[in-house]
Amino acid sequence: xxxxxxxxxxxxxxxxxxxxxxxxxxxxxxxxxxxxxxxxxxxxxxxxxxxxxxxxxxxxxxxxxxxxxxxxxxxxxxxxxxxxxxxxxxxxxxxxxxxxxxxxxxxxxxxxxxxxxxxxxxxxxxxxxxxxxxxxxxxxxxxxxxxxxxxxxxxxxxxxxxxxxxxxxxxxxxxxxxxxxxxxxxxxxxxxxxxxxxxxxxxxxxxxxxxxxxxxxxxxxxxxxxxxxxxxxxxxxxxxxxxxxxxxxxxxxxxxxxxxxxxxxxxxxxxxxxxxxxxxxxxxxxxxxxxxxxxxxxxxxxxxxxxxxxxxxxxxxxxxxxxxxxxxxxxxxxxxxxxxxxxxxxxxxxxxxxxxxxxxxxxxxxxxxxxxxxxxxxxxxxxxxxxxxxxxxxxxxxxxxxxxxx
Numbered sequence: 001x002x003x004x005x006x007x008x009x010x011x012x013x014x015x016x017x018x019x020x021x022x023x024x025x026x027x028x029x030x031x032x033x034x035x036x037x038x039x040x041x042x043x044x045x046x047x048x049x050x051x052x053x054x055x056x057x058x059x060x061x062x063x064x065x066x067x068x069x070x071x072x073x074x075x076x077x078x079x080x081x082x083x084x085x086x087x088x089x090x091x092x093x094x095x096x097x098x099x100x101x102x103x104x105x106x107x108x109x110x111x112x113x114x115x116x117x118x119x120x121x122x123x124x125x126x127x128x129x130x131x132x133x134x135x136x137x138x139x140x141x142x143x144x145x146x147x148x149x150x151x152x153x154x155x156x157x158x159x160x161x162x163x164x165x166x167x168x169x170x171x172x173x174x175x176x177x178x179x180x181x182x183x184x185x186x187x188x189x190x191x192x193x194x195x196x197x198x199x200x201x202x203x204x205x206x207x208x209x210x211x212x213x214x215x216x217x218x219x220x221x222x223x224x225x226x227x228x229x230x231x232x233x234x235x236x237x238x239x240x241x242x243x244x245x246x247x248x249x250x251x252x253x254x255x256x257x258x259x260x261x262x263x264x265x266x267x268x269x270x271x272x273x274x275x276x277x278x279x280x281x282x283x284x285x286x287x288x289x290x291x292x293x294x295x296x297x298x299x300x301x302x303x304x305x306x307x308x309x310x311x312x313x314x315x316x317x318x319x320x321x322x323x324x325x326x327x328x329x330x331x332x333x334x335x336x337x338x339x340x341x342x343x344x345x346x347x348x349x350x351x352x353x354x355x356x357x358x359x360x361x362x363x364x365x366x367x368x369x370x371x372x373x374x375x376x377x378x379x380x381x382x383x384x385x386x387x388x389x390x391x392x393x394x395x396x397x398x399x400x401x402x403x404x405x406x
Contacts, residue, residue: 002043002048002051002052002073004037004039004042004043004048005073005074005081006074007037008033008034008037008039008074008081008169009073009074009076009079009080009081011033012029012030012033012079012169013076013078013079015029015032015033016029016078016079021078023099023149023171023174026079026099026100026171027099027100027101027146027147027148028146030100030101030146030147030169030170031101031144031145031146033169034101034103034144034167034169035103035144038103038142038144039103039105039167040103040104040105040106040141040142041142043105043167045105045106045165048073048083052071058072059072059073059074059075059080060072060075062075062080064082066082066084066091066168067082067083067084067085067086068084068085068086068087068163069085070082070083070084070085071083071085073167077172078171078172079100079169079170079171079172080170080172081167081168081169081170082167082168082170083105083165083166083167083168084165084166084167084168085163085164085165086107086159086163086164086165086166087162087163090156090157090158090159090282090285090301091156091157091158092156092182092183092192093112093114093131093154093155093156093182093183093184093185094154094155094156094180094181094182094183094192095149095150095151095153095154095180095181095183096147096148096149096150096153096170096177096180097149097150097173097174097177097178097179097180098147098149098170098171098172098173098174098177099146099147099148099149099170099171099174100146100147100168100169100170100171101144101145101146101147101168101169102144102145102147102166102167102168102169103142103143103144103145103166103167103168104139104140104141104142104143104144104164104165104166105141105165105166105167106141106161106163106164106165107141107159107160107161107162107163107164107165108138108139108140108141108159108160108161108164108291109138109139109157109158109159109160109164109298110136110137110138110139110157110158110160110295110298110299110302110312111136111137111138111139111145111155111156111157112133112135112136112155112156112157112158112302113133113134113135113136113153113154113155114131114132114133114134114154114155114156114183114185115131115132115134115154116129116130116131116132116151116154116183116189117129117130117132118130119151119189120264122230122231122264123230123231124179124191125179125190125191125194125231126188126189126190126191126230126231126234127181127188127189127190128187128188128189128264128267129187129189130186130187131183131184131185131186131187131188131189132185132186133185133302133304136302136303136308136312138312138315138316139157147168147170149171149174149177150174150177151181154183156302158285158294158297158298158301158302160291160294160295160298161291161294162289179191179193179194180192180193184271184274184275185271185274186267186270186271186274187266187267187268187270187271188234188268188271196232196235199232199235199236202224202236203235203236203239206220206221206236206239206240210243217243217247218244218247218249218253221236221240221244221253222249222252222253222256224236225237225253225256225257225260226256226260230261230264230265233257233260233261234257234268237253237254237257237268237272238272238275240253241272241276242276254268254269254272277301277400277402278301280345280400281297281300281301281400282301284297284344284345284400285297288333290332292317292329293329293332293333295316296326296329296333297400299312299313299403300344300400300401300403300404301400303403304403305403306371306403306404306405306406309322309326309403309404310322310323310326313325313326323368323371323372326371326404327364327367327368327371330343330364330367330401331364334360334363334364336360340356340359341359341360341363343363343367343399343401344399344400344401345399345400346395346396346398346399346400346401347395348362348363348395349391349392349395351388351391352384352388352391352392361380362380362381362384362392363392365378365380365381366381366389366392366393366396367396367401367404367405369381369389370392370393370396370404370405371404371405374393377389393405
């Protein structure tokens with residue numbers, strides 16, 4: 001066992017024992033212990049990894065579902081210390097069934113906090129309500145953040161560097177805090193550990209029918225949506241959304257669900273659309289290694305207003321105006337093809353009949369224009385009809401760049 005983490009664990013244990021193992025006081029005890037002797041300043045990570053690989057005397061290795069991988073560095077019946085490595089990890093919006101604190105030992109992350117209001121339980125494993133972001137911040141190496149179990153601490157992390165490494169001091173689990181919900185903005189909270197084997201098998205069977213190009217696929221799904229309860233119907237909608245869209249019956253399926261469940265279904269369509277948007281950005285993350293570009297993706301996924309996004313860009317890159325920094329990133333991320341330029345998932349519309357040489361500067365000029373809030377068209381755009389300018393705006397608004405232009 002590594003001596004640093006043994007000492008850290010013993011310090012936490014001694015202090016927690018002095019307050020009779022109060023769960024309410026544990027997060028502050030963990031935070032203070034991590035800040036007093038920061039792992040980011042005192043742990044030789046290569047030496048720790050070498051010791052972990054070569055020394056058999058290690059704490060019991062468990063599986064929390066976090067980390068790529070997770071290493072347990074200290075273990076006690078009441079709490080443990082884990083080191084989490086993140087390569088392409090982007091956590092879902094989630095709460096915890098444990099409490100403690102985490103410390104950024106290496107790398108940096110965008111950390112978003114959420115609240116869940118007007119909650120209504122549909123089943124023990126699914127709730128509806130209003131998922132709203134409360135705040136968003138940049139966590140850099142050396143930061144320590146407390147973890148409060150339950151709904152008081154709903155958050156997500158988008159790791160910017162490869163790898164990012166966090167040290168977590170956490171209880172085994174806190175009584176009464178199950179399930180550990182994930183949150184899907186703007187409307188749904190669900191238990192990711194729900195083990196509904198019948199729904200799982202039905203989804204697998206539907207996947208098989210999709211691969212077989214079964215003509216009755218849509219008919220089967222629509223009948224299921226009309227018959228199933230809210231929870232199972234939601235999971236089938238979520239799972240089949242892409243193929244139903246390709247078959248041209250997505251709106252019909254959603255309409256059947258909404259008519260069956262009435263006001264309970266309000267916001268479900270927006271929730272599933274938002275899930276697709278976030279998944280698209282997560283997919284881009286795995287192909288983009290540049291930390292500045294990952295930071296940009298993190299903001300596009302999590303920030304809800306253009307002003308907040310500009311503020312975070314200015315905080316991390318104060319040497320240039322946020323608008324110019326973002327336009328530089330857009331130019332660096334721009335790709336050319338035979339069909340024209342694209343910036344992430346925003347593609348230059350074929351309906352604008354301009355030469356290939358003109359398309360890239362026109363696209364970037366349009367992005368600048370809409371980021372500034374519109375108004376009189378600047379040079380370069382002023383030759384286009386207003387309808388064509390708005391068409392460019394619609395392209396951005398339907399893409400991952402939406403927060404910049406609406």
